[in-house]
Amino acid sequence: MDHMSGLTSQRVPLDLRQQALSFLLTGQAEIHRSTERIKVFQNWIDTQTLGSWMYWVRRQNTPCAAAMIVETPGRCGLLFHSALNDRCRQDALALAASAATADALAGLAYIQILVDPSCCDQQELLEGCGYRLLAELAYMQMDIGGVVCKVCDELKWKNFCQFDQQLLESVISATYEDSLDCPALTPLRRMGEVVAAHQATGVYRPDRWWICWKDGKPAGCVLVNDCLSENRSEIVYLGVTKPFRRMGVGKALLEQGVFYAKSEQKSVLTLAVDDSNHHAKKLYDNFGFRLTHRRLAYAALGKRI
16 A cells, blocks of 8 residues: 555455446446446456456545556556546546556556547646657548449458468568557567457458558558447558558558448448558548547557567
C-alpha cells in the first residue's frame, strides 16, 4: 500500500472487484445502480481470455479513484480509469493509474489509451503517470457502395489461406522499414504478437488478408477484417515494402480491399492512420476516404525485445 495525503492505493481484492468496477464505470460504488454495465464490461474482459490489473485509491475506505488495465492479444494492454470529477481527484487517479501501469508492464509490451484531443486534463494526468503521446490517429471511412474497383492484374495475389504465417510476418516486418506509422512500437513486440493483435481486431477474416508480389518479390500486404457492424469492414493494416513504394502498390492494395469488401455487400470501409504518416494520408485522401474523428494515442512502453 502507498499513502499520499491520506490516500491508500491497493490492488483490488477479488471480493471487492464488483464494487471497484462500479466505481470505475459510473463513479458510484453502489453495485445495484450499475449491474448491467458491469456485466457488459466483464463479458468483454472475459472474451479477451487474458489478464487484467485493477487498482483503486480510497480515503477512509471510501473509493475516490480506480484504474484498470486489460490485456489484449499481442501482449498489449488497454487502460481504463474512473472519470476526473469532484469525486475523483487527479492525484488519487494518478496514484491508481501509476500502480496498475507498473504492475502490468512487467509482462506487457505496451499499454495504450485513446484520448479526445480536447481533454487537456486527461492528457496532463497520463503524462504525469509516465505515458507518452505516441501518435495522433486520424479515423477515416469511405462509402464503397458506388465505387468501381478491380483486382490489379499486374500483381500476383494470395490470401492468408494460401500462405503461412512465417511469410506474413516477414512481409509485415519488411513494410516497417522507415515506416512513419507509429514507429515507436516497432521494437517492442515480435511479429507473431503483431499478427495476433491484428487478428483480434473486429472479426478476423483470413481470406481477406492479402499479400501481393511484383517482379517476383513481395511488395506489400493489406489486412481487412469485418467490423461488428454488419455493413462495415476495416483495414487493420496496410503496408508496402520499401523497394516498391511510390509505384502504385498502395493504391492497388486499397483497391483489393475495396473489391472484396464489396463482393460481400459491405458498404463502408474504415481505417485509422498516424496523422504524421503523410504518404499514407495522401493515399487515403486521394482514394476518397474522409476524416470522421481524431484521437490521441498515449502509451506506456515496456522493454525492447
